[in-house]
Amino acid sequence: NSARRDKELENYLQREALAAAIAQQEQMDEALIEAEVREFRKQALLSRYFDTYLAEQVTEQAIKNYYNSHIDEFTEEKAHLAHILLRTNPKMSDNEKKAQLNKSHEAYSKLQSGADFAEVAEQYSEDTVSAKRGGDLGWVKQGAIDANFTAQAFKLDAGEYSEPMATTFGYHIVKQLEAPKKINEPYENVKGKIRHILRQAAKEAEYERLQALVKVETK
Template structure:
């Protein structure tokens, strides 16, 4: 879109920028529109805000920013800048940009590699998870099926269970009969599974089994299952890189909570909730002091 708009027009903009630079002497100022300036950081920020498919060149970005500055300047001259709703939107944008900039800075400090590794070492016990390793045979039962379909599925599972009781190897029966095709191709082997990765009832049944033990048929929301434990349930601590996402999320959350609590103690807060119900522009007595120092 920006490529199509480039024309002789931005040549004149560059000429304007050259004159402005000569006039103001500030190397960061690349254009002056009325009493407002467009700076190199303005251009860089605008370019960074665009998607890679629409990213303009610096001259194209300058052209666009000059256009928008002209419109903004006219809005100020016509009194639009005094509109209360527009002022509220401007305050909102400023508030959010500043708040996010502070959070980004503090969060970066709290989530360095060194800080995360320190957190990892101090929270190994909390990071530990139960793990099972089982083979399964599954007969699917769709949610909401009628009793007849459910009975057919149960009858099929009973037949599979009878084959196992009769001495057939679990892996052979899983390959031939399991309706969960991915694990069936591996003889039913699901590989190591952590608590929380599967249905809670499924995990509970698997966790009861010692190595080599088999479950009886049981149902979950997904169907009917038979399990055989490849290993007994054990507790494992994920490697640092596996836990990094959780460590970072926890560090960010805690750092933000600490920051907000510190600021509540350092900066005066007064709220007036009773005024929320009053018509806009009216004033009322009283207020609720947030209890912070003035």
């Protein structure tokens, strides 16, 4: 009987210890939840504040003013180009790549014989979108498409075309339709970028101001 009472007492103490541990854990969980709720409310308050503040600061007029006063940031040198592309890819065999190179030389020979560039582009170019426009790519900035491509294109005179050259896309023949010139990026194309710049700057400045106020009040 004594052994049984000892065992019952041991079981009772274990149950009490377990119950106390559970109660303590629940208190810890409640404290953690309360802390998370407070943090969530704080972040929500900050978010609402900055949404209102930034909407007042970064207006359409502010964006236009930035564009007009920083126009150099949105000005790039571009050339009006056309091309003929014979595509290659890493999965091609050497013979397949050589066949594409031969096609590019065939197209080049036709140009040398006096054929119209637009007609040759429509016949040979595997860039089907521009081929329908006679190879016309529009105004292209330095470094776009492929570094070697634009480096060669910008060296040409207006009306000249290059020999076939290797690029990351395959074999290219490029023609300079109009000489490079400075072109301003349209406002609508960069409005989103400017809005982001202004919002970031305004948010950082206001955040620093609020932090300074808190430091002053807590002194």
